[in-house]
Amino acid sequence: MKSVKNYTIATASTADLPRTYLDEHHIPFIPYSFTVNSEPETDDCREESRAAIYAGMRKGDVLTTSMINEFVYYDFFKELLDRGENVIFLDMSVKMSVSFENCKKAAESIRTEYPGQELYVMDTRCISGGLGLLVMKMVELKEQGADFDTVIRWGEENKLKIAHRFTVDDLNYLKRGGRVSNAAALVGSALGVKPVLYVPDEGTLNVASKVRGRRNALRAISDAVLNDLSQLDVTGQEMLILHADCLADAEYVRDLVKEIHPEMGEIRISSLGVVIGAHTGPGLLAIFYLCNGRTPK
Numbered sequence: 001m002k003s004v005k006n007y008t009i010a011t012a013s014t015a016d017l018p019r020t021y022l023d024e025h026h027i028p029f030i031p032y033s034f035t036v037n038s039e040p041e042t043d044d045c046r047e048e049s050r051a052a053i054y055a056g057m058r059k060g061d062v063l064t065t066s067m068i069n070e071f072v073y074y075d076f077f078k079e080l081l082d083r084g085e086n087v088i089f090l091d092m093s094v095k096m097s098v099s100f101e102n103c104k105k106a107a108e109s110i111r112t113e114y115p116g117q118e119l120y121v122m123d124t125r126c127i128s129g130g131l132g133l134l135v136m137k138m139v140e141l142k143e144q145g146a147d148f149d150t151v152i153r154w155g156e157e158n159k160l161k162i163a164h165r166f167t168v169d170d171l172n173y174l175k176r177g178g179r180v181s182n183a184a185a186l187v188g189s190a191l192g193v194k195p196v197l198y199v200p201d202e203g204t205l206n207v208a209s210k211v212r213g214r215r216n217a218l219r220a221i222s223d224a225v226l227n228d229l230s231q232l233d234v235t236g237q238e239m240l241i242l243h244a245d246c247l248a249d250a251e252y253v254r255d256l257v258k259e260i261h262p263e264m265g266e267i268r269i270s271s272l273g274v275v276i277g278a279h280t281g282p283g284l285l286a287i288f289y290l291c292n293g294r295t296p297k
Contacts, residue, residue: 214283
């Protein structure tokens with residue numbers, strides 16, 4: 001692989017970054033599609049769109065998502081390569097994205113048409129804001145003048161050091177996606193059970209623990225975050241907190257982290273993207289940050 005400076009970092013709407021950030025840093029993104037009550041929509045990454053979607057879900061709107069086909073990826077890559085740029089493309093973990101095989105096929109096809117340019121597709125092993133944080137860190141390196149190979153090397157060496165911690169409010173959304181059984185969802189909902197989830201090195205979504213009640217779920221996720229941070233020098237480190245229409249919970253975790261670690265850098269709060277949100281429902285809270293290594297607790 002040749003060391004080049006003329007390159008762009010591109011991603012997908014599932015990085016769950018705000019549109020303002022994507023536009024400010026000139027990050028091209030491929031949008032996922034979804035339906036609301038069978039009406040087709042496109043994920044535009046705008047905060048106001050996300051807020052409207054979650055408000056609708058609380059009223060009973062039904063969302064379904066669909067994969068991106070090979071031809072859409074091909075056209076996306078072609079537009080970037082036609083500019084004469086080399087491309088680093090980051091999307092969701094292959095284990096969580098049925099679109100990834102289509103992405104690889106499109107990349108393999110188009111590389112033969114642009115033999116003098118590089119197209120690097122990374123299996124990030126990240127999802128949602130974890131992917132977003134990876135994009136942010138790699139874009140930061142690029143903007144500091146790092147070349148193509150250096151940015152890729154940093155991404156590959158550090159992608160498994162991005163912690164992903166989640167809790168959800170309604171098990172029925174996970175039931176629809178096959179994450180829990182009908183019986184487990186029924187019993188869990190009746191007992192007020194809330195799963196605390198994390199992403200391991202494989203890039204899947206696993207259950208770290210199950211607790212009774214939302215307050216205990218927030219305590220469990222906060223304890224896990226603080227345990228990770230206690231093992232690090234977090235001076236100046238950024239954190240992303242995403243929420244699906246539960247801003248007060250996001251602010252609670254932010255304030256707790258800042259109280260214990262005032263030396264931390266910016267803790268950004270924004271809305272969860274609708275593609276992940278379609279499978280988890282309103283009330284999801286997710287926290288992402290650099291760590292020494294991914295652990296359940």
